[in-house]
Amino acid sequence: MPVLPDQHVINQIFSGRYADPFSFLGMHEVAAGLEVRALLPDADEVWVIDTQKQSRVAELRRYDDRGFFVGLMPRRKKSFSYQLEVRWGDNRYVIDDAYRFGPLLEELDIWLLAEGTHLRPYEKLGAHPLTLDGVEGVMFAVWAPNATRVSVVGDFNYWDGRRHPMRLRRENGIWELFIPAVREGQLYKFEIIDCRGNLSLRADPYAFEAQMRPETASVVRQLPAPVAFSDDRRKANQFNQPISVYEVHLGSWRRHAANNYWLSYGELAQELVSYVKWMGFTHIELMPINEHPFDGSWGYQPLGMYAPTRRYGSPEEFKAFIDAVHDAGLNVILDWVPGHFPSDSHGLAQFDGTALYEYADPREGYHQDWNTLIYNYGRHEVRNFLSGNGFYWIERYGIDGLRVDAVASMIYRDYSRKEGQWIPNYYGGRENLEAISFLRYTNQTIGRELGGAVTLAEESTDYPGVTMPPEANGLGFHYKWNMGWMNDTLRYMQLDPVHRKYHHNLLTFGVLYAYSENFILPISHDEVVHGKGSMLDKMPGDAWQKFANLRAYYGFMWAHPGKKLLFMGCEFAQGREWDFNYSLDWHLLEEPYGWHKGVQHLVRDLNFCYRDQSALYELDFNPRGFEWLVVDDYENSIFAFARRDEQGNELIVISNFTPVPRYGYRIGVSRPGRYHEIMNTDSHYYRGSNVGNQGHVYTEPYASHHREHSLSVVIPPLATIYLRREDV
Structure with missing residues (x-):
């Protein structure tokens, strides 16, 4: 006869509040032999099958009418692999018992996860389809050290938390369980009884796929295979290369006209990628694509940190989209948000009844601006969750760089x-x-581990050493957004030209600190939303002057030291503010000779000119690559500077931020020769007034600006021109 189990324990199991199921369920050695115990609600008959002999070895007796079965195999002392043959009504099934498998996490993984230095925590935590002892199933693991019980629930067990309670690894507070026969694509959650006795259903923090709002379940999905970094992708991220970034919100770049619905990842792979390539950008930056519950956060309040949003398709389709970007010769930057998370009840907030992922004190753990929670960076496991996530997107999806959001808030x-x-x-x-x-x-x-990938900081203060290595007391980013340059130059451009001479330093000040960090010049989504107006709206004057001002500004920006970033829609001077609920106003380009089309052609030509002229990018972060030629002509709002590359090739850039053309304007230059006008934002091709230098100008032996040689040039109104030096 089997040893009679403790009825109190059985009651706890049925109430879903027994914290150590492996000590009671499964196969156990007792004095009389081997005993098997199983929780199988509503089952009518249960047999133990020896999997090696494929024969019945014992019948389990119903010990409790609710479906608890127990059976003894006398005189057997050695555990063996077994299955359960179960009859429910007229149906018989042979199933594997989840409680016959031993501990899953290895000691080294437990140590590294607890220490917060596991390079790939996503390989151990979450849900992983695998074959264990010849049995196919899924291994589940979740960190909840203060929970009193954690179960896996899903569409494979009727969402019943009594059926699959997990094993607690007390060494590091991780709960684990291998459930046979669970398949990829099935839904699941973790049912947690927290330290206060409250029950909640939680999405898996490490889920590789998640349902789209308003649903909140996680989806069993195989870990994506690693993506190798190609030499071309590595090269495209380097400091001495042209980097021109097109920032995109996938849900509002373009929508289906019939129903205002999003394009899919597959459609974006065709339409967006071909457009960005045609426009001459080198990188696409995606606003956050992590699964998020609130559309209005634009992805900046993510909960599924490891799950690409289902709004546009499956994870496999997202990976195919990234592959299409790479096949087009472009790199991908992903907006990454390790600074905060929303307080939705199915997410990380009070995960096990305590402030597990967030700081407990709201003075540390609550973002007043965004009504979100702040990660507790002092906790090893939280740091590992986040750092592993950054590693995951680069290694598993082929992301080329992470733009880290709101670094100052961190x-x-x-x-x-x-x-x-x-x-x-x-x-x-x-x-x-x-x-x-x-x-x-x-x-x-x-x-160190993913050479070629880069990180970019959106850091809005003057914190020192953002792009310096950690060993030099820096933060270790490769690039930093130059928020100061963006704010100063936009303040300048919004002024009426008659007042600009009083604020001349707004355009010159940026060069004073241009080499203190590795800067990117950003015109991002933040500049065209929340009442700030579009880029076109910011420009003063009548319609002609607005477009001319914007073209002149873009010409100045593309020539200024620093890599470039432009938000979608700004490349064709969208007239209204960005609204994430609607497509960009592509109809503005339908007029073949319209002003919007002219700005689009200008940005395209600026990109290709930028990529073709190494003087515009090669020494972006070296003072040798820049020299002021005219810096103090505030009366005329004229700016002129030279850009150079390693070989000494030279480009002269001249901007006129008044609506008055300047004829015979003399500028001293360092080297004599012929200077070919390769860019003129006032060209008729861009819908300007077509004032210019008719192709080229020659230096003359007249001293000017402390130089022996000079150029006499025509500077168009509200325009920027590029002159490339050529040997005669």
């Missing part, structure tokens, strides 16, 4: 807080030392 404890609303660090300062350590670790790890 590294300053008093960010957007008044006195008394924040907690100083250990030394009494305002820096978040844990976040700084996390950023350094992540950047260093990506740089």
Whole structure:
């Protein structure tokens, strides 16, 4: 006879509140032999089958009418592989018992996960289809150290938390379970009884696919295979290469006209990729594609950090989209948000009844601006969750770079807080030392393990050394968005030309610190939303002057030291603010000789000119690549500078930010020769007034601007021109 189980334990199992199921369920050695215990609600008959002999060896007796079965195999002392033959009514099934499998996580993984230094935590946590002891199924693992019980629930077990409670690895607070016969594509969640006795259903933090809102389940999905970094992709990210980024919100770049619905990943792979390539950009930057519950966050409040959003298709289709980008010779940058997360009940907030992923004190853990929670960067497992996520997108999807959102909000404890609303660090300062350590670790790890990938910081302060290596006390980013340059130059451009002479330094100041970091010049989505108006709206004057101002500004921007970034729609001067609910106004380009078409052609030509002229990019981060020629003509709002490459090739850039053409304007240059006009934003081709230098100008031996040789040039109104030096 089997040893009678403890009825109190059985009651706890049926109530879903027994925390150590492996100590009770499955096969166990008892004094009389081997005993098998199984929880099989509504089953009528259960037999134990020896899988090696494929024969019945014992019948399990119903011990509890709710479906608890127990059976003894006398005189057998050695455990063996078994299955259960179960009859429910007229149907018989042979199933594998989830509680016959031993511990899953290996000791080294447990150590590294607890230490927060596991390079690929996503290989161990989450849901992983695999074959164990010849049995196909899925291994589930989730970190919830303060929970009293965690179960896997899904469409494979009637969403019943009693059926598959997990094993707790007390070494690091991870719960694990291998469930046979679960298949890829099935839905699941973790049912958690937290430390306060509350029950909640949670999405898997490491899910590789998630349902789209309003549904919240995770989806069993195979881990994507690693993507090798090609030499071309590595080269395209380097400091001495042309980098021109097209920033895109996939849901509103273009929509189906009939129903205003999004394009799919497959359609974007055709339409968006071909357009970006035609426009001459080198990189596509995707606003966050992590699964997120609220459309209005544009993806900047993600919950499925490891799951590409289902809005546009499956993870496989997203990966095919990235492949299409690479096949077109372009690189992909992904907006990445490790700074905060929303408080939705199915997500990370109070995950096991405690502030597990977030800081407990709202003065540290609550973002007042965005009504979100701040990750606790001082906790090893949280740091590993985030750093592993960055690694995952690069290694598993072939992302070429991560643009890290809102870095300033991470590294300053008093960010957007008044006195008394924040907690100083250990030394009494305002820096978040844990976040700084996390950023350094992540950047260093990506740089060391994934050579060729880059990280870019959206950092809006003058924090020193953002793009310096951690060993030099920097944060370790490759590039930093130049928010100061963007703000100053847009302030200048919004002024009426008659007032610009009083604010001349707004365009010259950026060069003073241009080499303090590796800068990207960003005209991003943030500049064309929330009442800021479109780029065209910012420009003063009548319609002609608005377009001319914008063209002149783009010409100045593409020639200025620093890599380039432009948000979608800005390339054709969309007239209204960006609205994520609608497509860009592509109809503005239908007029073949319209002003919008002219701006689009200009941006395309600027991109190809930029890529063709190494003087415009090769020494972006070296003062040898730039020299002011005219810096102090504030009365005429004229700016002139030279750009050079390693070989000494030279390009002269001249901007006139007044509507008055300047004829016979003399500019001193360092080297005599012929200067060919290769770009003129006032060209008739761009719908300008077509004032220019008729192809080329020659230097004359007249001293000007402290130089022996000079050019007498025509500078069009509200325009920027490029003159390339050529040997006669």
